[in-house]
Amino acid sequence: MTERLVVIGGDAAGMSAASQARRRRGPEDLRIVAFEKGAHASYSACGIPYLVGGEVGDVESLISRRPEVFRDEFDIDLRLGHEVVEIDLDRREVTVRDDRGGRGREPFDQLVIATGAVPARPDLPGADAEGVYGVQTLDDGVALLEALEEKPRRAVVVGAGYIGLEMAEAMVRRGLEVSIVDGAEQPMGTLDPDMGVLVADALRDLGVQVCLGEHIEGFEESGGRVRAARTESRTLPADLIVLGLGTRPNSALAEAAGVPVGETSGIRTNRRMRTPVEGVWAAGDCVETFHRVSRRPVAIALGTHANKQGRVAGINLGGGYAAFPGVVGTAVSKICEYEVARTGLTTAEAVEAGFEPVGEIVESTTRAGYYPGARTMKIKMIADRGTGRLLGAQIVGQEGAAKRIDALAVALWHEMTVEEMTGLDLSYAPPFAPVWDPVLIAARKAAERVDRLDGRA
Amino acid sequence: MTERLVVIGGDAAGMSAASQARRRRGPEDLRIVAFEKGAHASYSACGIPYLVGGEVGDVESLISRRPEVFRDEFDIDLRLGHEVVEIDLDRREVTVRDDRGGRGREPFDQLVIATGAVPARPDLPGADAEGVYGVQTLDDGVALLEALEEKPRRAVVVGAGYIGLEMAEAMVRRGLEVSIVDGAEQPMGTLDPDMGVLVADALRDLGVQVCLGEHIEGFEESGGRVRAARTESRTLPADLIVLGLGTRPNSALAEAAGVPVGETSGIRTNRRMRTPVEGVWAAGDCVETFHRVSRRPVAIALGTHANKQGRVAGINLGGGYAAFPGVVGTAVSKICEYEVARTGLTTAEAVEAGFEPVGEIVESTTRAGYYPGARTMKIKMIADRGTGRLLGAQIVGQEGAAKRIDALAVALWHEMTVEEMTGLDLSYAPPFAPVWDPVLIAARKAAERVDRLDGRA
Numbered sequence: 072m073t074e075r076l077v078v079i080g081g082d083a084a085g086m087s088a089a090s091q092a093r094r095r096r097g098p099e100d101l102r103i104v105a106f107e108k109g110a111h112a113s114y115s116a117c118g119i120p121y122l123v124g125g126e127v128g129d130v131e132s133l134i135s136r137r138p139e140v141f142r143d144e145f146d147i148d149l150r151l152g153h154e155v156v157e158i159d160l161d162r163r164e165v166t167v168r169d170d171r172g173g174r175g176r177e178p179f180d181q182l183v184i185a186t187g188a189v190p191a192r193p194d195l196p197g198a199d200a201e202g203v204y205g206v207q208t209l210d211d212g213v214a215l216l217e218a219l220e221e222k223p224r225r226a227v228v229v230g231a232g233y234i235g236l237e238m239a240e241a242m243v244r245r246g247l248e249v250s251i252v253d254g255a256e257q258p259m260g261t262l263d264p265d266m267g268v269l270v271a272d273a274l275r276d277l278g279v280q281v282c283l284g285e286h287i288e289g290f291e292e293s294g295g296r297v298r299a300a301r302t303e304s305r306t307l308p309a310d311l312i313v314l315g316l317g318t319r320p321n322s323a324l325a326e327a328a329g330v331p332v333g334e335t336s337g338i339r340t341n342r343r344m345r346t347p348v349e350g351v352w353a354a355g356d357c358v359e360t361f362h363r364v365s366r367r368p369v370a371i372a373l374g375t376h377a378n379k380q381g382r383v384a385g386i387n388l389g390g391g392y393a394a395f396p397g398v399v400g401t402a403v404s405k406i407c408e409y410e411v412a413r414t415g416l417t418t419a420e421a422v423e424a425g426f427e428p429v430g431e432i433v434e435s436t437t438r439a440g441y442y443p444g445a446r447t448m449k450i451k452m453i454a455d456r457g458t459g460r461l462l463g464a465q466i467v468g469q470e471g472a473a474k475r476i477d478a479l480a481v482a483l484w485h486e487m488t489v490e491e492m493t494g495l496d497l498s499y500a501p502p503f504a505p506v507w508d509p510v511l512i513a514a515r516k517a518a519e520r521v522d523r524l525d526g527r528a
Numbered sequence: 529m530t531e532r533l534v535v536i537g538g539d540a541a542g543m544s545a546a547s548q549a550r551r552r553r554g555p556e557d558l559r560i561v562a563f564e565k566g567a568h569a570s571y572s573a574c575g576i577p578y579l580v581g582g583e584v585g586d587v588e589s590l591i592s593r594r595p596e597v598f599r600d601e602f603d604i605d606l607r608l609g610h611e612v613v614e615i616d617l618d619r620r621e622v623t624v625r626d627d628r629g630g631r632g633r634e635p636f637d638q639l640v641i642a643t644g645a646v647p648a649r650p651d652l653p654g655a656d657a658e659g660v661y662g663v664q665t666l667d668d669g670v671a672l673l674e675a676l677e678e679k680p681r682r683a684v685v686v687g688a689g690y691i692g693l694e695m696a697e698a699m700v701r702r703g704l705e706v707s708i709v710d711g712a713e714q715p716m717g718t719l720d721p722d723m724g725v726l727v728a729d730a731l732r733d734l735g736v737q738v739c740l741g742e743h744i745e746g747f748e749e750s751g752g753r754v755r756a757a758r759t760e761s762r763t764l765p766a767d768l769i770v771l772g773l774g775t776r777p778n779s780a781l782a783e784a785a786g787v788p789v790g791e792t793s794g795i796r797t798n799r800r801m802r803t804p805v806e807g808v809w810a811a812g813d814c815v816e817t818f819h820r821v822s823r824r825p826v827a828i829a830l831g832t833h834a835n836k837q838g839r840v841a842g843i844n845l846g847g848g849y850a851a852f853p854g855v856v857g858t859a860v861s862k863i864c865e866y867e868v869a870r871t872g873l874t875t876a877e878a879v880e881a882g883f884e885p886v887g888e889i890v891e892s893t894t895r896a897g898y899y900p901g902a903r904t905m906k907i908k909m910i911a912d913r914g915t916g917r918l919l920g921a922q923i924v925g926q927e928g929a930a931k932r933i934d935a936l937a938v939a940l941w942h943e944m945t946v947e948e949m950t951g952l953d954l955s956y957a958p959p960f961a962p963v964w965d966p967v968l969i970a971a972r973k974a975a976e977r978v979d980r981l982d983g984r985a
Contacts (some may be wrong), residue, residue: 115896115898115958115963116960117570117896117956117957117958117963118896118898118899121898121899121958126900127540127875127897127898127899127900131612132898135963169655233957262850302851332689332937336606352831373956374956374963375956375963375964375965377952377981378963378964379951379968390565394951395951396948396951398953399953400953401921401953401954401955401956402955402957403955403956403957404957405957405960410960412953413953413954414556439572439574439575441572441575441584441589441590442575442578442583442584443583443584453746471931473960474928474931474932474955474960474961475931475934476955477932477934477935477955477965478934478935478938480952480953480954480955481935481938481939481942481952481954482938484952484953485938485941485942487827491853492923494834494851494852494853494855495937495938495941496833496858496871496937496941497832497858497870497937497938498857498858498859498860498869498930498931498933498934498937499830499831499832499858499860500574500859501572501574501575501578502578502860502862503860503862503867503930503931504931505602506540506572506574506592506831506832506932506943507832507835508832510934511836516750528844
């Protein structure tokens with residue numbers, strides 16, 4: 072008998088799951104219906120700031136697979152403009168509302184929940200005014216692009232995390248005067264403050280007005296259009312407000328149906344991406360996963376996790392075996408010529424997890440100092456005082472700096488000590504690194520620090 | 529009583545050892561004399577091709593510490609132009625010849641042998657003619673620079689390994705017509721042939737005449753100057769010959785004294801870089817080390833190993849504890865806009881070590897395909913058929929490709945399987961990688977291949 076798979080959400084996680092399931096089970100064995108409430112499926116949400124900034128010329132470039140490819144080549148019944156509004160686990164069916172006002176039900180044997188994340192949207196006066204934009208979906212990106220055609224002069228970006236910084240860059244590229252506001256004392260809360268300060272400096276270098284330790288109290292509007300953002304200490308005139316306040320898992324639908332949700336508000340799954348409910352899987356920004364260093368559940372919205380988790384869910388419900396092993400918190404971002412990367416725990420997170428972290432910042436270069444194009448970079452390595460184990464690393468530098476985080480992420484994965492890391496066989500040639508790669512220098516300095524504190528040296 | 533340390537060789541390994549020993553033991557405790565036969569100490573030999581090619585403007589740039597810094601700041605008696613010609617282990621002294629014809633003896637309690645490598649120099653007719661250059665020492669580099677001032681028109685590079693390719697690039701940059709000759713069927717014997725062929729293509733793109741599967745039979749000269757290189761099938765006119773045939777450990781001095789040398793002809797040491805002879809240490813290109821994947825001794829001449837090993841020797845003879853954990857065979861090189869990297873074993877080396885290797889090549893991009901500046905790269909991943917363990921990886925691509933080898937080197941270090949690697953938390957953002965980093969795609973393909981061969985999928 073043909074089994075019926077329903078997928079809720081047609082982006083990275085949902086469509087990866089659907090494609091992988093299809094690879095293993097033909098249409099006679101598994102019927103697949105995927106519902107996507109938006110107008111686009113299978114696109115790179117991470118590319119939206121570059122679409123808005125103009126580095127990416129058109130919306131189509133961000134779409135990795137056209138809807139008809141899923142239909143024609145994968146025999147997946149992908150329905151855009153269809154929002155699932157209820158999951159009934161007893162009757163094993165979902166209720167769907169389409170954008171033309173229709174309403175229907177779809178039965179399932181297997182269900183993949185891939186509802187993504189919802190942007191944090193401040194409940195502030197004026198937040199619904201025209202000119203206030205989120206950057207969550209491709210539709211948001213398109214709306215922002217249209218807004219730019221009206222030649223706005225001043226933009227205020229709310230939130231100085233990754234998305235806020237990328238949007239600040241996009242606005243700078245479009246020639247706007249840009250202010251960025253964040254309640255924290257440094258941008259990039261995912262970095263230690265002594266590394267975040269380097270990002271703040273970089274933003275100022277770009278001509279961005281950086282307003283830290285300030286909270287948005289509301290938006291001023293006239294004629295329904297936003298005119299300014301107001302903090303406790305000033306009023307920032309703005310033709311455009313971009314909300315880049317981060318996201319939380321979009322798990323309300325699942326929770327309402329009785330699918331267990333964790334303390335992060337992400338849907339709980341096991342390693343195979345199955346929820347505690349038989350036949351119900353979840354993947355992507357709507358789930359919580361396991362942080363291998365803190366050993367705590369975390370919810371991290373990131374395309375690469377969504378793709379991997381969707382693939383794992385699809386392989387498993389296709390009859391294979393795959394597991395998502397958790398994360399170490401790796402992330403990377405670019406703000407004009409500056410590259411920022413991190414993995415593992417920050418100092419504060421390490422303390423919270425019960426470690427006694429010690430940190431060392433070193434400054435080095437991306438290539439041999441004498442080789443043309445060598446750029447400066449700073450790298451911070453955080454180690455556990457008791458064991459010398461690497462707990463986290465952060466990089467702020469120029470071209471060629473950030474991708475070094477990957478070697479650190481793999482070292483972290485294997486619970487290496489910083490002392491062990493000093494012996495790692497990393498690649499060296501003058502166009503690629505100084506003879507001691509910055510990663511090795513940082514490991515050495517961190518190991519020396521641990522030794523000193525231990526009274527061994 | 530003051531102990532006496534003699535260091536033979538004043539480059540990376542020797543001076544790292546001396547500096548580290550000094551850090552831990554003051555001049556009253558340890559007297560340090562270092563003998564260097566050449567005119568320069570503590571320089572980047574790896575930078576010579578870039579000096580010759582003109583990317584690096586002057587010799588001084590390649591010198592990391594001036595001789596007077598060692599003397600004045602480290603209290604190390606560094607003597608340039610002094611060659612140690614004999615080690616007497618019974619009398620614990622070395623015999624030294626200086627470049628003004630003097631001869632003397634120097635007693636030691638501790639000895640560091642850091643004599644580096646000797647270039648393979650073919651025993652061929654005409655190999656001693658004027659116009660035939662090695663690229664081993666900074667003095668060689670300076671000689672080549674001088675030769676270039678005579679505006680030679682045609683260069684033949686002998687040997688298509690790293691150094692040969694880098695010198696071919698240097699000659700191209702200097703506007704010469706360049707031919708490169710190698711007896712192997714592909715350049716870069718440290719890559720699999722199906723990856724080496726990409727390097728051959730890259731060389732041809734640069735306008736280099738690539739002569740593979742051909743052996744140099746001799747050099748033609750007239751008036752004592754080289755005029756051509758002769759292979760079994762042709763005569764290549766040349767105003768300049770560059771020998772880039774690789775090196776072997778310069779261990780003759782040590783061996784003559786009775787310090788054990790291994791099958792690679794490298795000096796044998798333990799993890800702490802001590803030779804089997806009490807109080808005698810060795811480090812750098814003159815030693816053999818342990819390959820963590822093949823579990824065999826190897827001799828790999830590379831500045832980064834030399835620095836690490838010298839540091840380890842110096843810490844240990846300074847009374848601390850440090851160990852050199854061996855290598856996984858990581859290397860990287862740049863030939864104009866092409867980047868080449870490798871780690872672990874080639875397919876042939878894996879077979880030799882008793883594995884049954886399976887390989888997958890994938891083509892991807894350095895950034896998200898839609899992001900400006902995305903460049904193509906190919907990555908080959910070699911896994912053990914029986915266990916799925918990663919055995920090696922090779923990358924040929926354009927800017928941003930090669931440094932990815934580091935994450936692979938760390939994975940290899942920890943004996944990860946390619947299946948495990950598919951879950952690695954590597955950094956993702958459109959300016960840095962596609963949503964599936966090429967490393968992850970290659971791991972996935974290799975894992976699928978292992979599964980298929982195993983009948984599991």
